[in-house]
Amino acid sequence: MRLEELKNRWRLEPGAEYRCDRNLNLYKIPDQPDLVTQAAAGYPLKITAIEPTGIRIVLVADDYPGWLRLTDLEAITPAAAPYQPPTVTRQDIEQAIPGAIAFTQAAMAVPNQYLWGGTVAPNYDCSGLMQAAFASVGVPLPRDSYQQEAFTNTIDQAELLPGDLIFFGTPERTTHVALHLGQGRYIHSSGKDQGRNGIGIDSIVDLSDPVSQTYYQQYRCSGRIMGGYKPQQAV
The missing domain is CATH 3.90.1720.10 (endopeptidase domain like (from Nostoc punctiforme))
Known part of the structure; x- marks a missing residue:
């Protein structure tokens, strides 16, 4: 599937906030196996770039960057509301x-x-x-x-x-x-x-x-x- 078709199908938009529907692996490089971090189900993320090899994202709650594989796009959906960090004393x-x-x-x-x-x-x-x-x-x-x-x-x-x-x-x-x-x-x-x-x-x-x-x-x-x-x- 071409990149434009992926963008339209999954409603991908740089700067938009999404949520993980399941646990996800994130990578240092989109087409390599090196894990950089993981995102638990429900974790908020924001798309920063859309490339033919992957989607560059930042995990909103901890500002951590990584690459999401195109094959995992079905596991994210647009967030209902922006992430609000809790106030913790x-x-x-x-x-x-x-x-x-x-x-x-x-x-x-x-x-x-x-x-x-x-x-x-x-x-x-x-x-x-x-x-x-x-x-x-x-x-x-x-x-x-x-x-x-x-x-x-x-x-x-x-x-x-x-x-x-x-x-x-x-x-x-x-x-x-x-x-x-x-x-x-x-x-x-x-x-x-x-x-x-x-x-x-x-x-x-x-x-x-x-x-x-x-x-x-x-x-x-x-x-x-x-x-x-x-x-x-x-x-």
Whole structure:
């Protein structure tokens, strides 16, 4: 089907807002298999460009760009109304933290593996698990671990409370994020190279496990979520 026919059939319009009718994979390049992120059913997106090889979009709730394949066009429909980010206070977050923790533990309880770009069950990457867990309790977060670090208020390791985020990486940049459970224990989705190839629990206090040791050596900082992410929605 030609591009103009696709535009007409699916009512495609750059700048228009749509919603996902099912979980969708989004790609770095439209005709390559490299996943960049995923969009859960109901997630809002905006078309920024229409090309013969794919549709360039931005996820409205977190400003994250990607490519939608032409074969997935049947899974989006025009949004009934523009996305309105929720207003979330620190008090709201404190009340939501037990639910976010419960989400990660339920995700760990089913078979899963680490998936770069994964934000929907059962397979997540590290920041995708954090984003999905807090989204499940009405707290939107930005997408990537380094963005989540910048979004939180930095706290000392000694100040960690359940629900705070722990960041790992290099001196230059965060590359991994975990959710603090209390008493130095944290839950995260980690890869095969130095993690568990899926969701597991480790510690920044008890370093008897090799995975805990590995990540402790890459500890950067900790952060506290103070509000919900407000998207720029720039096209």
